[in-house]
Amino acid sequence: MALIAAALALSPAIAHAAEVGFLNTLGGDWGGDGSVRIRTTMPSMPVKCRFSSTATESSMSLAGQCTSLAIFSRPLSATVKTNGKLYTGTYLGSKTGPATLRGTRSGNALNLEIRWARNVNGDRSAQLRIEKIGGDRMRLTTIDTNPQTGKIVITSQIDLRRL
Template sequence: MKAPWALCRKSAASPQSLAEAFDWASEPVSKNSHAEGGTCRQGRSLSPRFQPFPRGEAATSRWREGIFMKSAAASLVAAFLLSATAAHADEAGFLRSLQGKFAGNGTVRIRTNSPVMNISCTFTSDATTDSLSLDGTCRAMLIMTREIRADLKTDGTSYTGTYVGSRSGPAGLSGSRYGNAINLGIHWAKIVNGDRDAELTVEKTGPDEMRMTVTDMDPKTGKMVVTSQIDLKRS
């Protein structure tokens, strides 16, 4: 019986064999044998470019490896989607816990080296699954009134938005939540206290309580100073 790879042709005048056309290697692997209408050429081994598909244990191993890689990739995608969904659910729950009307008292400094003034404030907090708006009014010494507003949008635990309440104009906000506190960097529209950067923290301090704190660096000492802090309670 001929080896499966032995190639025959009917005569020397027949067209170039398939083996020659595909450049088999020159090592003979079978003896001459007779074929109908002519003789069989010596079989030639396959070039590495045309080796048969792996069979048996090697084929099974490669098949299992491919299945494993596809399964691992699918697991990673599923884990990412689940974590993203869980993060979104956590933020939605946290934001909605800040929904409502709040009132409270606090302190404010016009500049990092200015005297502290006592203030009283009222806020309305509107929250959705991915946004938070804090709209309030603060009064000092019965004659000074300041409108304060912070509008935030969230993408996972990352927050961006705007802050209105400084005499320099609307400021940009960006940061993230850690635990019960949203920690935000403020970028003022103009230079305030020697630079354009400060920090705002919106913290849930109890089931019905919230604290808003702004800190800025004193240009003379280089230390962070609390320029305003308001403690609010759901009314």
């Protein structure tokens, strides 16, 4: 019985340690390509991106830029903190200004709700998924709803490799 009580008492510390290990894997310089839609009703355009990320025991900061020919160039950034269960932070990717992030981790991915500063695609909510793929790859995906059709649309998907 004492062993079970000790194991239960340690489980939050073990869970927090796992989160720390996960965040640390996201640090470094990243580059890659993908696609971006400015609006859910518009076609996607190819982009090339570069990011630099720093990670600590309880936070991660990712900043960089994506460019599509001469049509589109935008700085993007995300900062995320965790208390071991909940992730919160800020995302800057829309011209509406900084958006708040809130969500959880599932396996090798952070699933974060975006709350835009102003309406984007008819409302103020979307999703951001930061997914670690193996030891040297990461995928950033934003998902929103098309206000005209109600269908879910991937508004950006960027596949990155560690540089």
